[in-house]
Amino acid sequence: MAKPIGPACNLDCAYCFYLEKQALFDSGENFRMSDEVLTAFIHKHVEAQPTPVVEFVWQGGEPTLLGVDFFRRVVELQRSFAGRKIIRNSLQTNGTLLTDEWCRFLKRHHFMVGISLDGPHEIHDRYRRNRQGQGSFDAVMRGMKLLQKHGVEYNVMASVARETARRPLEVYRFFREQGVEFIQFVPIIERLPAAAERELGLNLAGPAVLDREERNTEVTPWTILPEEYGDFLIAIYEEWVRSDVGKTFIMNFEWALNAWLGNPCPVCIHAKQCGRSVVIEHNGDLFACDHYVYPQYKLGNILTDDLTQMVEASLQTGFGIGKETALPRWCRECDVLKACQGGCPKHRFAQSHYDEPGLHYLCSGYRKFFRHIRKYLRAITTLLENGHSASLVMEAVKGPLVIRPGAGAAGKQNGGRAG
Numbered sequence: 001m002a003k004p005i006g007p008a009c010n011l012d013c014a015y016c017f018y019l020e021k022q023a024l025f026d027s028g029e030n031f032r033m034s035d036e037v038l039t040a041f042i043h044k045h046v047e048a049q050p051t052p053v054v055e056f057v058w059q060g061g062e063p064t065l066l067g068v069d070f071f072r073r074v075v076e077l078q079r080s081f082a083g084r085k086i087i088r089n090s091l092q093t094n095g096t097l098l099t100d101e102w103c104r105f106l107k108r109h110h111f112m113v114g115i116s117l118d119g120p121h122e123i124h125d126r127y128r129r130n131r132q133g134q135g136s137f138d139a140v141m142r143g144m145k146l147l148q149k150h151g152v153e154y155n156v157m158a159s160v161a162r163e164t165a166r167r168p169l170e171v172y173r174f175f176r177e178q179g180v181e182f183i184q185f186v187p188i189i190e191r192l193p194a195a196a197e198r199e200l201g202l203n204l205a206g207p208a209v210l211d212r213e214e215r216n217t218e219v220t221p222w223t224i225l226p227e228e229y230g231d232f233l234i235a236i237y238e239e240w241v242r243s244d245v246g247k248t249f250i251m252n253f254e255w256a257l258n259a260w261l262g263n264p265c266p267v268c269i270h271a272k273q274c275g276r277s278v279v280i281e282h283n284g285d286l287f288a289c290d291h292y293v294y295p296q297y298k299l300g301n302i303l304t305d306d307l308t309q310m311v312e313a314s315l316q317t318g319f320g321i322g323k324e325t326a327l328p329r330w331c332r333e334c335d336v337l338k339a340c341q342g343g344c345p346k347h348r349f350a351q352s353h354y355d356e357p358g359l360h361y362l363c364s365g366y367r368k369f370f371r372h373i374r375k376y377l378r379a380i381t382t383l384l385e386n387g388h389s390a391s392l393v394m395e396a397v398k399g400p401l402v403i404r405p406g407a408g409a410a411g412k413q414n415g416g417r418a419g
């Protein structure tokens with residue numbers, strides 16, 4: 001993941017953990033990745049990948065502040081270093097600066113766009129405002145409509161703050177009405193800063209300590225409450241499983257099914273170990289992960305250090321496997337561990353019921369959700385194993401369903417057994 005404009009953004013969202021990172025740089029910093037750093041990064045990243053497909057994720061702050069020409073240069077450099085490799089690009093944006101010109105570019109070069117939209121007007125504007133305090137909803141919607149008009153592949157990333165979590169169906173139905181097909185829900189979790197973070201000029205706490213009791217557990221007022229996150233996902237799942245399977249793709253649900261089927265999780269938070277998802281700042285500094293952009297987690301710099309060695313060092317020094325080895329007993333004995341894997345270490349600041357440190361803040365919500373959907377995952381797995389479409393689960397939830405193995409279709413019969 002690259003942050004070519006560092007933490008700089010045209011919005012000032014209340015819950016953002018990127019913006020405050022400006023305090024970690026000199027006051028005169030312009031946060032624009034130089035051509036020297038960009039060239040070194042693209043060259044080294046393409047070269048370091050053993051796979052035929054190389055992925056780039058462009059994130060901010062707000063990367064569109066750099067203008068289309070910056071990304072024209074990105075594509076030009078990627079072409080010159082790609083050789084026989086295929087390059088894929090994703091761009092995470094708040095959508096407010098998108099134009100026809102941007103969308104033509106994104107479409108032409110097959111960028112996958114993630115657009116940040118939290119829900120209908122009032123819900124979105126509660127936290128996502130500009131520096132003048134004005135909501136960004138209208139500008140984001142204009143951006144999303146442009147993406148739709150130009151046929152750019154996109155998904156919606158919806159942050160779920162405390163108030164949002166209490167209005168699950170309003171959020172979900174809004175996205176459906178807007179024709180959004182791919183959605184990812186991201187729970188907002190932030191703690192108030194401890195003395196060490198305050199000294200650095202930060203307003204939010206950094207990653208949790210896992211090996212001893214975390215004293216600093218006070219969360220911000222917009223942080224979601226654990227059980228309410230479970231309830232939020234459950235309410236949406238209950239509606240989705242009745243009417244939208246195969247039409248709307250909710251990444252959080254796809255990951256759970258994936259885990260149930262025994263496949264590795266494509267997203268790090270529910271994977272066994274932290275992946276190789278290193279992040280590069282605009283000045284070439286490399287960090288182990290987007291959640292760990294703090295001076296003590298710096299791996300090196302792209303201009304002076306070897307990329308492969310920096311990544312290996314991060315994995316071997318415990319960051320990668322630490323996610324699994326630091327799991328408390330409460331997690332290791334948990335009946336939904338396969339789907340949850342203990343969540344992101346940054347947010348493991350709770351004490352478990354065995355009074356151990358390192359339990360994820362959202363544990364009770366995760367548990368509630370994964371336990372609740374087990375019956376549906378079982379049904380979907382049975383359908384898939386018998387050669388049917390997962391969308392038949394929408395019939396199964398209405399009543400008894402008989403599945404004929406390998407028939408490619410299922411008959412709903414009174415008195416039959418549920419699939």
Ligand code: SF4
Pocket residue numbers: 268269270273274275277289290291292323343344345346
């Ligand atoms: S620390 Fe959290 S966000 Fe970072 S790679 Fe691990 S699970 Fe993912």
Ligand code: SF4
Pocket residue numbers: 330331332334335336337340341342343359360362363364366367
């Ligand atoms: S639900 Fe809770 S106990 Fe179970 S794996 Fe997740 S965080 Fe650990």
